[in-house]
Amino acid sequence: MQKGLLTILAITILAGTGLLMNSQSQEQNSFLEDKLMKEYQIWQQEHGKRYSQFENTFRFGIFKKNYDYVINHQKRFEAGLETYELGMNSLADLSVEEFEGIYLKWRYNNKQQSNEIFEGGKGIQIPEFVDLRNDGLVSAVQNQGNCGSCWAFSAVGSLESALRQSGVQNVELSEQELNDCTKGQEYDSDGCNGGFMFEAFEYASKNGIAIKSEYTYVAQDQECQSKKTKTRFTFNGYIRVESLNSQAYLEAASQHALSVGINASGINFQLYRKGIFSSKCDGKVESLNHAILNVGYAPDYYLLKNSWGLSWGEAGFIRFARITDKVGQCGVHQDVTYPIYKKNSSIIQ
Ligand SMILES: *[C@@H]1O[C@H](CO)[C@@H](O)[C@H](O)[C@H]1NC(C)=O
Numbered sequence: 269m270q271k272g273l274l275t276i277l278a279i280t281i282l283a284g285t286g287l288l289m290n291s292q293s294q295e296q297n298s299f300l301e302d303k304l305m306k307e308y309q310i311w312q313q314e315h316g317k318r319y320s321q322f323e324n325t326f327r328f329g330i331f332k333k334n335y336d337y338v339i340n341h342q343k344r345f346e347a348g349l350e351t352y353e354l355g356m357n358s359l360a361d362l363s364v365e366e367f368e369g370i371y372l373k374w375r376y377n378n379k380q381q382s383n384e385i386f387e388g389g390k391g392i393q394i395p396e397f398v399d400l401r402n403d404g405l406v407s408a409v410q411n412q413g414n415c416g417s418c419w420a421f422s423a424v425g426s427l428e429s430a431l432r433q434s435g436v437q438n439v440e441l442s443e444q445e446l447n448d449c450t451k452g453q454e455y456d457s458d459g460c461n462g463g464f465m466f467e468a469f470e471y472a473s474k475n476g477i478a479i480k481s482e483y484t485y486v487a488q489d490q491e492c493q494s495k496k497t498k499t500r501f502t503f504n505g506y507i508r509v510e511s512l513n514s515q516a517y518l519e520a521a522s523q524h525a526l527s528v529g530i531n532a533s534g535i536n537f538q539l540y541r542k543g544i545f546s547s548k549c550d551g552k553v554e555s556l557n558h559a560i561l562n563v564g565y566a567p568d569y570y571l572l573k574n575s576w577g578l579s580w581g582e583a584g585f586i587r588f589a590r591i592t593d594k595v596g597q598c599g600v601h602q603d604v605t606y607p608i609y610k611k612n613s614s615i616i617q
């Protein structure tokens with residue numbers, strides 16, 4: 269893949285020099301088209317994508333457009349104009365409009381403001397670098413699939429970290445239960461159409477939450493099946509980190525995985541491959557559209573765990589620029605929560 273990309277890059281530059289005769293460049297074009305088609309087929313195999321002939325032509329068209337975009341971005345990166353790289357990940361055959369429509373359904377909900385708030389600033393010392401993965405506090409990267417359940421994955425990620433902090437290792441909890449069971453009168457969540465982490469924490473504190481193997485993920489909305497499960501973990505509420513307070517954010521992040529909302533719009537986030545993501549974006553509360561998990565920081569970035577599988581970003585993670593703007597990169601300081609788990613509070617039936 270990498271080698272192929274370089275070949276295409278070389279050809280693109282060659283074609284761009286304008287020194288080729290017309291007929292030669294036509295030959296060159298169809299050669300390029302063939303090479304790209306091969307790249308596309310390899311990519312399809314890698315990501316298990318199969319389409320009808322009609323859709324395949326359409327998808328290939330989008331793939332080509334994204335490929336061009338990635339190559340141009342790569343040139344800018346190599347010229348020192350960008351701090352991060354893009355790549356042809358599993359979302360590379362979606363137009364940016366499709367990507368946003370499928371994956372970015374999450375919205376901010378201000379009903380949650382009444383909860384206990386962590387303000388920080390009490391002069392505590394925090395490390396310069398934190399990566400909770402090194403402390404065994406971060407569970408494996410998951411893939412939400414074609415369902416707008418990012419919020420359930422963000423919530424489960426921080427619930428699992430809270431368990432690990434209490435010495436409960438290797439427990440995976442059920443995103444599907446949160447997806448299916450936080451609809452209706454008491455909760456405002458709407459499954460694959462988006463939901464709320466604070467509601468997930470409230471739900472897991474009131475009802476407990478099943479382990480994943482007893483309530484498996486199917487990436488679509490179902491009736492709530494919590495009654496059929498046996499092994500459940502009950503939590504003890506959650507803490508809200510004060511909005512727009514980078515000091516409180518860091519202090520909380522030095523100890524806990526944090527569920528956060530961000531504005532993930534745009535092709536740069538869609539095709540992010542590695543490096544420090546610094547793409548300009550609107551960080552207003554109304555612009556937040558994706559939920560994700562903060563699991564560390566460094567002087568120049570926050571480390572976030574996404575739920576789009578291992579092929580996206582840095583093996584499922586993204587380093588988000590740590591900027592002085594109050595709202596943080598893409599609004600990351602706006603909506604920040606983490607759950608509480610006290611030992612011995614679980615019901616194991
Ligand atoms: C996210 O930021 C981008 C760049 O500023 C903006 O175009 C987009 O509208 C924002 N997303 C939302 C949902 O507001």
Ligand SMILES: *[C@@H]1O[C@H](CO)[C@@H](O)[C@H](O)[C@H]1NC(C)=O
Nearest residue numbers: 434435610611612613614616
């Ligand atoms: C937690 O449960 C274990 C086993 O049931 C018990 O031995 C221990 O004392 C309990 N700890 C607390 C803090 O209640």
